[in-house]
Amino acid sequence: MLDEHVRRHTPGIDGRQVFLDSAGSSLPPQVVLDTVTGHLHREAEIGGYRAAAERAEDLDRVRTSVARLLNAAPGTISLTDSATRSWLDFVTAVDIRPGQRVLVTEVEYHSNAVQFLHRGIPFDVIPSDAGGTLDLAALDRMLDGDVALVSLVHVPTNSGLINPVREVVELAHARGALVLLDACQSAGQLVLDATELGVDGLTGTGRKWLRGPRGTGFLYVRPDIADRLHPATVDGHGAEWISERELRLHQDGRRFELWECDVATRLGLGAAVDYLLELGPHRVEDTVRERAQRLRSALDGLGGVTVRDPGRDRCGIVTFTVDGVAAHDVRTELSRHDIIVTTSTRRSAVIDMDRRGIDAVTRASPHYFVCDAEIDRAVAAVAEIAGSA
Known part of the structure; x- marks a missing residue:
């Protein structure tokens, strides 16, 4: 368990609502709120250019903080506006030649x-x-010289499953394929060591488990393959115009960045990552897993409720259905009790949902700041819904 001080540092914890949607957009700690609003006030006082210049070193330190989180070098990190943008930047930079193909998991987003x-x-x-986990034996059979890239979702949007990473990387690299890890749902709740995992690219967002602002994301690129990637979009920040007909791409993460950005939220991302680093990523992972398992076990014991998380290794996302009640109606009824959850529908993970024959699930994602009493309150509310169905 993390100390009570993390609850005091979270303005959204007011004793009324039970917040179980950190897999959507989490509650930021006070330091993130202060960082973002403080910079916006400074822009209003002296203008955006001067305000950004004052924080130039701090902006550079955001990359350093993300690099520390991933056990990577700062030059391997690019700062973007979302996990999707980061993912696109990597995929569109890969040279996928005619006749080559990509492999994706059943839980592809x-x-x-x-x-x-x-x-x-x-x-x-x-x-x-x-068990629902990526089939490594099947992957081994599918890999051949025609595979350019394996798109690997670490944690899906619609369940608490955790896919293996290192084993996938070893198989793919042995056949010459790159591996891009979509860590949108794992960054901030699971320990991520990009160097140890060996992935060629890793993408994440700030707004979920990292508890950062919306509109923030990051991309890690393994240094050994950086010169094989050709960014689809560059500007004067990512490349230098050195003569009338010549440019030079920067050799660090800036090559995937654009000059224009929201400085306030980017600084807020840095504050969120620093807050996590201070708490300790291993400690956070242990607490999130414990919170989720408490909720999962309690829901599993309710009549009329089915927990829908596959896999042997599971994380902070807990998904379930209630017999006779649509997932969106469960969400609406829980909201009336000031319990905040969301739903995952077929459209977000078509392959996996069709394979399992599910149209939608209710998704709860308790972060480390959620206490036992709040989990018990959520379980009691679900029991009431199931009992009334």
């Missing part, structure tokens, strides 16, 4: 999948094993 469809990039789906 819709924003990722639609890009392959939109761009006409062929992809095959790696099946899951009987």
Whole structure:
């Protein structure tokens, strides 16, 4: 358990609501709120350019903080406006030649999948094993010289499953394929060591488990493959115009960044990452897993409620259905009790939801600041809904 002080540092904890949607957009700690609003006030006083210049070193330190979180070098980090933007920056920079294809998991996220469809990039789906986890034996059979990239979702949007990473990387690299890890739902709740995992790219967002502002994200690129990537979009921040017909791409993470950004929220991302680093990522992971398992076990014991999380290794996302009650109605009824959850629907993970025959699930995601009494209150409310169905 983390200390009570994290609750005191969170303005959104008011004794009334039970917040179980950190997999959507979490409650920021006070330091993040102060950082963002403080910079906006400074922009209003002296203008955006001068305010940004005052914080130039702090902006550079945001990359350093993200790098510390991932056990990576600062030069491998690019700061973006979302996990999706980061993912797109990597995928569009990969040289996928005619005849090559991509492999995706059954839990591929819709924003990722639609890009392959939109761009006409062929992809095959790696099946899951009987427990719902990516089937490593099947992946081994599917890898050949025609696979350019494995798009690996670490934690899906619609369940608490955790996919293996290091094993996927070893198989893919042995066949010459790159691995891009979508860590949108794992960054901030699970310890991520990009160097140890060996992934070629890793993408994340600030607004979920990191407790940062919306409109923030980051991209990690393994240094050994950086020169093989060709950014689809560059400006005068990511490249230097050195003569009339010549440019030079920066050799660090700036090559994937654009000059224009929201400085206030980017500083807020740095504050959120620093807050997590101070708490300790291992401590946070242990607490989040414990919070989720307490909720999952309690829900599993309720009549008329089915926990829908597959896999053997599970994280802070807890999904469930209530017999005879639509997921959105469960969410609405819980909201009347000031219990904040969300839903995951078929459109967000078509392959996985169709395979499991589910249209929608209610998704609860307790962060480390959620206490026992709040989890018990949520369980009692779900029991009431199930009992009234």
